[in-house]
Amino acid sequence: MKKETTVALSMGVILGLIVAIVMIVKIKHDETQKTKSITNIVITPTIAPNQQILSLEITDPSDSVIVNTNTISVKGKAAQDSLIVIQSPIKEITLKNAKTNFSVDFPLSFGENVIRVTVYPKDLTVRSQERLLRIYNLDEQ
Amino acid sequence: MKIKFQLIFYWSIVLFFVIVVAKSVASAESVATPSGTMQIDKQVQNLKDKIASKVEELRKKDQKALAGVIKSIEKDNTIKIVANDGRDLIVKYDNSLTKIFLVAGTTKKETQFSDLQMGDYIIVTGPIMDITISANYIYKDDQFVVQVGKVTEVNKTDYFIKVISSEKDTYTLDIETYTKLFLMDIKTLEMSKSGTSKIKEGDTVHFVVIRTEKEKELNRHSAERILVIPQEYFSK
Numbered sequence: 001m002k003k004e005t006t007v008a009l010s011m012g013v014i015l016g017l018i019v020a021i022v023m024i025v026k027i028k029h030d031e032t033q034k035t036k037s038i039t040n041i042v043i044t045p046t047i048a049p050n051q052q053i054l055s056l057e058i059t060d061p062s063d064s065v066i067v068n069t070n071t072i073s074v075k076g077k078a079a080q081d082s083l084i085v086i087q088s089p090i091k092e093i094t095l096k097n098a099k100t101n102f103s104v105d106f107p108l109s110f111g112e113n114v115i116r117v118t119v120y121p122k123d124l125t126v127r128s129q130e131r132l133l134r135i136y137n138l139d140e141q
Numbered sequence: 142m143k144i145k146f147q148l149i150f151y152w153s154i155v156l157f158f159v160i161v162v163a164k165s166v167a168s169a170e171s172v173a174t175p176s177g178t179m180q181i182d183k184q185v186q187n188l189k190d191k192i193a194s195k196v197e198e199l200r201k202k203d204q205k206a207l208a209g210v211i212k213s214i215e216k217d218n219t220i221k222i223v224a225n226d227g228r229d230l231i232v233k234y235d236n237s238l239t240k241i242f243l244v245a246g247t248t249k250k251e252t253q254f255s256d257l258q259m260g261d262y263i264i265v266t267g268p269i270m271d272i273t274i275s276a277n278y279i280y281k282d283d284q285f286v287v288q289v290g291k292v293t294e295v296n297k298t299d300y301f302i303k304v305i306s307s308e309k310d311t312y313t314l315d316i317e318t319y320t321k322l323f324l325m326d327i328k329t330l331e332m333s334k335s336g337t338s339k340i341k342e343g344d345t346v347h348f349v350v351i352r353t354e355k356e357k358e359l360n361r362h363s364a365e366r367i368l369v370i371p372q373e374y375f376s377k
Contacts, residue, residue, distance in 0.1 A: 064205040066266060083330065085368065087347045089285040092323065092368045094330045111244035111280060112208055112264055116287040118347065124375050130289065130307060134225065136206040136264060138280065139249070 054079045054100060056119045056129035066136045067108070074117065075103045078129075083120040088113050108137040207274060208264040210284065210354060211257060218254070222263065231273045232265050239267075244282040257281065260354040284352045286362070288312065292344045300337055304346055313361040314348055321366045327374040335369065343372040 058076040061067070074086060077100050084102060086093045090109050095102070106115065113135040120128045209222035209230060220232040234254055241257070242249035244264075257263065262284035267277040290306035300316040316322065316337050324335035340346070346369050350362035 062205075064207070066204045066206050083370075083374075085289075085347055085370070087287055087289075087349065087366070087368060089287065089349050089365060092332065092347060092366065094325055094332060094368075096330060110247050110249065111282040112206075112285070114285045114287045116289065116347070118289050120370075120375075128289075128307070132287070134208065136208075136266075138206070138264070138266065138278070 056117070056131055058117060058131050058133065061133065061135055063133050064136070066138055068139055069108065069137065071105050071107050072135060073103055074106050074115065074133075075101070076117065076131075077101055078119045079121045079123075079126075081122040085118045085120070086115060087118075088115045108135060110137050110139075112136055204266070206264050206266045207269070208262065208282075211259050211261045211263060213259060214257060220257065220263075222265075228272065232263075232279070233273060233275045234279070235275070239276045239279060241279045242281070244280050249280065252281070262352075262354075284354075285365075286350050286352050287347075288350075289345065289347045292340060292342050292346055295337070295340050295342060297337055302337070302340055302346070304348065310360060312348070312350070313358065314346075314350065314364040314367065315362070316367070317363045320364045322364075322369070323367070324369045325371070325374070327371055332368065340367075340369055341372065345370040345372070345375070 054077060056076065056078045058074065060075040061072055078084060078097055080097060080100055082097055084095050084097055084104075086104060086106060088106070088109075090113075091107050093104055093106065095104065113133075115133045115135060116130060117133070118128055118130045207224055207230060209224035212221045212223050212229070214220050218234040218236070220234065222230050222232060224230050236254075239254075241252050241254060243252045243256070257279070261281050264280040264282055265274050265276050265278070267275045288304075288306050288308075288310075290304040290312065292302055293305050293311070294303035296302070302314050302316070304312045304314060306312060322335050322337070323332040324339050325332050346367055348364050348368070349366040350364055352362065356362065
């Protein structure tokens with residue numbers, strides 16, 4: 001290829017790139033100008049500390065599990081300082097969890113144990129939460 | 142000169158590979174000695190045993206049971222039940238393999254297939270395939286309902302209370318002489334034995350009843366246990 005042709009091509013490409021960049025910048029600038037009036041109002045919602053309620057979670061035991069023991073540890077997570085009520089056909093326990101994680105030893109009878117865990121958060125405006133577990137204490141040897 | 146360098150280079154590569162192969166053959170031979178083979182077999186066997194016991198441990202840990210009310214008993218020894226989650230399930234009974242027990246307090250008592258009836262609440266364990274369970278064990282047990290709700294009516298003459306549950310069902314609970322009734326202290330959270338006179342409309346109650354499927358009135362049961370949380374706890 002001739003030297004002159006190469007120079008002409010290069011200059012053409014460079015010029016083209018410059019034009020493209022200028023156009024893109026201009027379009028972006030115009031867009032921000034158009035939407036400026038909408039973005040003037042900035043909404044920053046603030047969540048008050050008492051609205052951050054942790055959902056009740058039972059980490060152990062799993063529902064419908066078969067065990068061969070007379071006690072089980074009911075472990076879970078709930079909002080701090082909640083009233084926790086655990087009830088089954090043979091026992092009920094009430095406690096307040098000083099920490100998010102809780103663990104309670106609960107007795108089991110032979111056969112099916114229907115255990116309801118209810119949490120009443122410290123913030124009384126928040127609804128209570130419940131979980132139902134069925135634990136099967138069976139001696140299958 | 143150039144050819145000389147190339148020759149040296151190629152021969153170096155060949156020599157390198159020869160050395161590497163020789164070394165790997167030598168190490169393989171040392172492992173394949175009689176004492177080396179026995180050691181490997183022992184290690185493999187130990188690993189197999191560990192894996193087998195771990196699998197067994199996980200299998201036991203993940204074993205689950207299903208329970209439901211008998212809907213029908215077929216002539217081919219299959220039982221149709223409605224599970225607690227509302228699903229229709231089929232339980233396959235095998236004369237020679239399935240064992241049936243009656244849950245009696247803290248123990249179980251072996252019983253016959255003919256002792257099972259429609260309306261009985263059973264717990265079934267065994268392999269589950271889709272909606273069919275091949276029963277290894279069947280336990281006939283009481284169907285306990287454990288619920289929580291708000292008191293809407295207290296009848297101190299006829300000793301019953303009406304409760305609306307969190308699921309919006311209305312229960313009528315008859316307070317019997319055997320009903321274990323506790324009241325929670327709103328400050329200490331301690332529970333103490335109490336009577337019907339301490340229950341007020343608006344109190345929250347946690348209760349346990351036995352569902353027999355033969356109730357004359359829908360959701361009317363004799364209460365086994367009641368725990369009363371006074372409404373004052375929620376207004377402090």
